[in-house]
Amino acid sequence: MTTAEDSADTSTCSPHAVRTPRTTLDGDVVLAPETRRIFDEAIGAMRHHKTIYSDWGFGSVDPTGRNMILNFYGLPGTGKTLAAEALAGTLGLPYIHLGIAELESKFVGETAKNISAAFNTAAMEGALLFFDEADTLLGARLSSVTQGIDNEINAMRSTLLIELERFEGVAVFATNFARNYDNAFVSRIRYHIEFKLPDLEGRKQLWSKMLVPGVPLEEDRETLIERCATESEGFSGREIRNVLRTAFPRAIHDNVQKPCVQWTHLESAIADVRTARRNVGRNLHAEDGRKSSAEAGRRMLGF
Numbered sequence: 001m002t003t004a005e006d007s008a009d010t011s012t013c014s015p016h017a018v019r020t021p022r023t024t025l026d027g028d029v030v031l032a033p034e035t036r037r038i039f040d041e042a043i044g045a046m047r048h049h050k051t052i053y054s055d056w057g058f059g060s061v062d063p064t065g066r067n068m069i070l071n072f073y074g075l076p077g078t079g080k081t082l083a084a085e086a087l088a089g090t091l092g093l094p095y096i097h098l099g100i101a102e103l104e105s106k107f108v109g110e111t112a113k114n115i116s117a118a119f120n121t122a123a124m125e126g127a128l129l130f131f132d133e134a135d136t137l138l139g140a141r142l143s144s145v146t147q148g149i150d151n152e153i154n155a156m157r158s159t160l161l162i163e164l165e166r167f168e169g170v171a172v173f174a175t176n177f178a179r180n181y182d183n184a185f186v187s188r189i190r191y192h193i194e195f196k197l198p199d200l201e202g203r204k205q206l207w208s209k210m211l212v213p214g215v216p217l218e219e220d221r222e223t224l225i226e227r228c229a230t231e232s233e234g235f236s237g238r239e240i241r242n243v244l245r246t247a248f249p250r251a252i253h254d255n256v257q258k259p260c261v262q263w264t265h266l267e268s269a270i271a272d273v274r275t276a277r278r279n280v281g282r283n284l285h286a287e288d289g290r291k292s293s294a295e296a297g298r299r300m301l302g303f
């Protein structure tokens with residue numbers, strides 16, 4: 001395993017961890033039908049990639065089309081990180097997860113080196129390369145370079161563009177901010193896939209998936225799921241999971257001898273998540289993408 005400490009301690013880059021996916025799109029991710037349709041199209045294109053680009057020779061006239069770059073965008077907690085691993089699982093590829101922890105470096109110049117090392121490993125292992133929370137990486141290059149930190153961000157973005165140009169595999173970017181992308185990146189992305197908050201049907205599927213069969217329920221399961229789905233309008237998949245993280249221990253606390261999850265446990269946990277969001281959550285819709293991207297850049301580079 002590569003840790004943030006490894007990369008900070010060494011001047012050369014440690015190899016990035018290549019992981020085996022534990023999930024698939026079919027088995028683990030609830031997607032809106034239109035989102036799923038785009039996935040299916042992208043998967044089809046990837047499966048036939050070799051035929052089109054190598055066997056038919058289309059690669060000679062479309063050299064930049066040899067890779068497949070996808071961008072997942074949408075509100076936090078809607079399943080982007082989960083779907084990246086599941087896409088690798090569906091394609092039967094190992095994957096490399098690059099989050100802020102894996103890329104960050106306090107030493108100027110190291111971040112760009114880490115990116116190159118990740119591309120090399122992905123090419124060698126045939127792994128899907130996943131840039132999680134990539135707002136910083138995909139943002140517009142800064143035109144008024146006044147500080148070392150801005151230089152560092154620009155160097156990192158230039159390296160990323162060069163590596164993407166050479167890369168022949170599958171790369172996925174995930175971001176909460178769809179705006180403020182550098183056009184040089186946008187033109188290289190083959191599929192932009194939006195992750196939306198689940199609608200009523202999506203929420204039913206999420207509740208059904210997360211109310212795993214081993215959970216003792218007091219009421220009829222289907223009735224409970226209907227109720228939960230109706231009451232949790234506007235919740236992301238992550239928030240639904242958070243409701244259960246609160247509700248289950250609460251149910252056990254109520255009756256340690258013979259625990260049983262009741263509607264009241266779920267109802268109160270739904271209310272808690274709503275309150276928490278109102279009190280401590282930030283409204284990402286209202287947030288300024290440019291400012292956030294620059295801030296994320298500084299955070300990522302340790303400033």
Ligand SMILES: Nc1ncnc2c1ncn2[C@@H]1O[C@H](COP(=O)(O)OP(=O)(O)O)[C@@H](O)[C@H]1O
Pocket residue numbers: 028029030031075076077078079080081082083174195206236237238239241
């Ligand atoms: N569309 C979804 N389908 C299934 N589970 C989901 C979905 N969205 C969120 N979840 C649950 O919430 C967790 C966090 O979601 P995550 O993928 O980290 O969201 P994001 O990367 O968009 O912020 C997931 O691990 C999963 O348990």
Ligand SMILES: [Mg+2]
Pocket residue numbers: 080081082132133174
């Ligand atoms: Mg994520």
